[in-house]
Amino acid sequence: METITLLERVFDGLLMLTLLWLAWRALQSPDLFKAVVLFIAFGLTMALVWVRLQAPDIALAEAAIGAGLTGALLLKALAQSNELADRVSDDHTTDTGDTHEHR
């Protein structure tokens, strides 16, 4: 009994650290595509956390909506955004999409 709770605690601790690490990576990753993928992984880890917190209803919703559909929305938006940027750089070959002049 003792060892089981201890194992659970270790698992909980690892889960929290993973969550924070994934969040930080998703927020700071220089590659936006990677950031979105990390965000989806973050959502799936959240679903695990909800299971640990005895909230299976939220776990289901998080996996389906938080990770799945939000991830799909982000990936699609990213693809469209890149397409838009390509179109702009096709139109003005001198002006690449990422030159932002700040006044």
Add this chain to the structure above:
Amino acid sequence: MGSSIITIPWAIWTILLPLAGSLLCFLLPRRAVPLGLAAALSIVVPVAGLSWQVATQGVQRYAVGGWGAPLGIDLYADGLSSLMLSMTALVGLGTSLYARAYFARRKAQFFWPLWLLLWAALNALFLSGDIFNLYVTLELLGLAAVALVALAGGADALTGAMRYLLVSLLGSLCYLLGVALLYHAFGSLDIISLGRLMTPMPAVWAAMGLMTAGLLLKTALFPLHFWLPPAHASAPAPVSAILSALVVKASFYLLLRLWLDLFPEPGAAPRLLLGVLGAGAILWGSLQALRQKRLKLLVAYSTVAQLGYLFLAFPLLISAAWNAVVYFVLSHALAKSAMFLAVGNILYFGGHDRIDELDRIVQRLPLTMTAFAIAGISIIGLPPSGGFVAKWLLLEAAFSSGQWGWVLVVISGSLLAAAYVFKVIGFAFTQAKVLHETRAVPTIMEWTALGLALAALALGLMAPLPLELMDIGAPWVTLIGEELP
């Protein structure tokens, strides 16, 4: 019990009617305009019914789902909420009539369902007595407002809407974290029971800070106002009127409720800070308004300044100053919506809103300029307008609490407001060098602007009525005894 007029639960209908109207407009996009107008007209009935109930029978409670707080959600209507509902109905009706002529069909089919959802969110917010339910209404309100700003299209409106969306979501999340802390501190979401259970502890101060910060962001108190001018100035005219008159007031109303009904009396320092920020808003907003070249931005910065007055009350005596604040909210709603609609007419007429090219607009749109001038009277605070009564009450509160510094702020704010209003009126008489093509403004658009401006004026003439109504169930009435030993 038979459902005579006395027992009809008007409160819930003020929310259901706009919701249902929005669904119908969405279902039948071709008929969105008549359906939307019918819904807008019908909302007046439950609002009048509820105000009458509150005036004659006192505070109304309605337990949605029949469970009652704290298990269920209660609607709670006192004098303050029914005044807010009436203000929304009046401005909403005027703006709806205006919008009927303003929007072409493609935009109208989106405007009506969005606007009616926003209206439902406003009414739900003014009536809700549950802090989590208030979060949902805040989100509904914020997202509807953003979508309405974006309806204008074009780079300015879209970036303005985007900034507004980010601010709105951030504000809601701060508020929600506060809700989480309060729930786990006291085990309730109902404002009334929370207020009774309230004991100072770190979680309460954290919640108060988070919720206040989130709502200040949404209310655009200086220096958190950066998002307001681009959003309010680039939106379609009726939307600008709705945003400036109603939407920012909703988050302020919630802030007022939380500080008065929920949180323990804060120390003098945070109240003074809010007062100072308010003073900053008045001076900074007015100066910015004065140096704008575009009329719509001028009016938007004027909103930043006018919102500052609402916060001057925090350092003053609660009992005296809150009447003034609520009066400010009401009179600014009417005057500013009139002003934005008038500017919308000018923009519609000449295709631009550059102040130095207004080009004798006084002769060409006399009704519109009259509306602008009358609204200006209330914004400046000249008698006999509603703005005058509000400023009078505020000055009275400042005198009676012996804080003379605020008097100076109020007076310089009025002078600056006079400067920017008369600047516009001055250019309206002069001939411009550049000629612009013009198109006729539909009559209804001129008359609704004038109607709202006259309502702002009337608010000054019939001051006793709203003042009496707002004291029904008002928390500060019970506070007076505690303040004066």
Add this chain to the structure above:
Amino acid sequence: MFFALYALTGIGLFVLGLYSLIVQAHLIRKIIALNIMGSGVFLVLVGLGGRTSSAVPDPVPQAMVLTGIVVAIAATALALTLILRVQAETGRTDLPEHTSEH
């Protein structure tokens, strides 16, 4: 008491998200940051319910979080569409420092 750590993790997510929301310029990153902030708030909401050692957790915060998740995806969908429209109109994926004055 141990489960309060989940609430603390939630606070951690909230502030990480807040920091990135302010620092990052790319609008899609800002939306990711807001979503992570939201997850943090949800974790505080449910995590603090685990303070009692009873077997059955409090259902009310769970219902609130379910509502919150749906609100979050609605906001995200609207935001992403708006971002694409902004990009189509202005060619940029961030917000200009100052709005252009005409």
Add this chain to the structure above:
Amino acid sequence: MNTADHRALPKPFQYVLLVLISALACGLGYAVLSLPDQAIELKGLVEANLEASGVRNPVTAVLLNFRAYDTLLEMAVLLLALIGVWSLGATPMRRGADPGPVLSALVHGLVPMMILVAGYLLWAGAHAPGGAFQAGAVLAASGVLLLLTGKRLTARLTGRPLRIALLAGLGAFITIGVIVMPAGGMFLQYPPSHADGLILFIEATATLSIGAILTALFLGGRTVSGGER
């Protein structure tokens, strides 16, 4: 191209911000830890009234009975987001790439199963984990898969039938909330004897609408031009 790490703030500001935000984190952490150990909750009230709510899953009872008004407004938020997305007009999207026969076959096998799963979740929500939102999300996932394989609604269905599916959930919610009123009840006060049936009906329509709205949100602003002609 968009992957470059654009920072909105210069470095010194970032450090100031870091300090401020660390202070915020400490304050909030302290507030959380200082909460009384004895949690006060609504759990007891929910358990006491669960019998009368019509469902045995306490989360579903809160969502669809005790705090059903929240859920109703939240459905309005979903619909609002869709109207907002549609009002923004068409977003550019590359022509759907050909998914290939294997993926197509896989999706075609998967979708009926997912609809079954959605049905199960909906039914299970009354007494076990699950409910309208989860079921609706699964429905939306199958919708998204179909969209990815290039499936579109036929023109006949994109007009009013689609709009009815989108607002059925909110419409049914409001209608039932009002229908129970003449019997002397409040808005959304289901008579206990019929609560289970009414809740299941609301959940079923909500599932349909949530699935449809989420799918439409994924599709973006393209249906409107097709649907309005």
